[in-house]
Amino acid sequence: MQATADTVVSIDYTLTDNDGQVIDTSEGREPLAYLHGHGNIIPGLEKALEGKAEGDELQVKVQPEEGYGPHRQELVQQVSMEAFAGMDKVEPGMKFNAESAQGPLVVTVTRIEGEQVTIDANHDLAGKELNFDVTIRDIREASDAEKESGQVAD
Incomplete structure (x- = not known):
């Protein structure tokens, strides 16, 4: 059987950056099962898996446009520290849920300068x-x- 629309594909994977640093892996866990053709994984990986068969091994380089998109500068903004009222501390690397006109999103604090906090809503x-x-x-x-x-059903 091949990976085509409406098949459940189970994969073992390791995801690395261009420096070879492991970002994510299924090693030590159950394989990742997804419903092919339904946008459950990033487009570039799904395209590469199309038509492949059980037992196939492949290495895939996915460009940003077919992964998590390009880094969009308009998703980086400065807000006042007042936006974090009630928080014990705010420091770079912290993630917060925020509401936007497009709905809920996660923002990451990237820098703090005085009372100005830079947040980034990019993945x-x-x-x-x-x-x-x-x-x-x-x-x-499926x-x-x-x-x-x-x-995929649990």
């Missing part, structure tokens, strides 16, 4: 090339319920 991997080492462990037909929901 942590936006603008980065992603390197995947993947082994396809299993492929099966159930009707999985196809309807667009998600």
Whole structure:
């Protein structure tokens, strides 16, 4: 069987940056199972897996446009420390849930200068090339319920 629309594909993977630093891996865990053709994984990886079979091993370099998108400067802004009223401390690297006109999002504090806090709503991997080492462990037909929901059943 091949990875095509409406199949459940289970993969072992290791994701690294261009310096070889491991960002994420399934090592030591169950394989990642996703419903192929439903946008459950980043587009570049899903495209690379299309038509592949159980047991196939591949290395995939995904460009930002087919990963988490380019880094968008308009998602970086400065806010007053007053926006964090009630917090014991605020420091770079901290993540907060925020509301925007497009709905909820996660922002990361990147810098603090006096009473000005720089926050970034870009995904942590936006603008980065992603390197995947993947082994396809299993492929099966999705159930009707999985196809309807667009998600793999637990």
